[in-house]
Amino acid sequence: MSDVADRAEWRIEKDLQNARAHVMKKPTLDSDGHCHFCDEQIAHGRLFCNADCRDDYDKEQAALRRAGA
Numbered sequence: 001m002s003d004v005a006d007r008a009e010w011r012i013e014k015d016l017q018n019a020r021a022h023v024m025k026k027p028t029l030d031s032d033g034h035c036h037f038c039d040e041q042i043a044h045g046r047l048f049c050n051a052d053c054r055d056d057y058d059k060e061q062a063a064l065r066r067a068g069a
């Protein structure tokens with residue numbers, strides 16, 4: 001019966017993500033169970049399947065910002 005605890009933990013992680021996103025002035029990414037870069041299925045609460053995807057996503061976002069998007 002750890003459902004409530006799991007959810008609380010997920011909620012805390014989500015709040016931390018929001019806080020980090022706010023500090024870094026980036027739009028908040030929703031963790032929908034899929035990698036934001038390659039769309040692979042990942043554990044809920046995670047944004048990317050691995051560090052490579054996170055780095056590539058960051059590079060892509062930086063390029064978009066440089067392009068004035």
Ligand SMILES: [Zn+2]
Nearest residue numbers: 035038049053
């Ligand atoms: Zn990925």
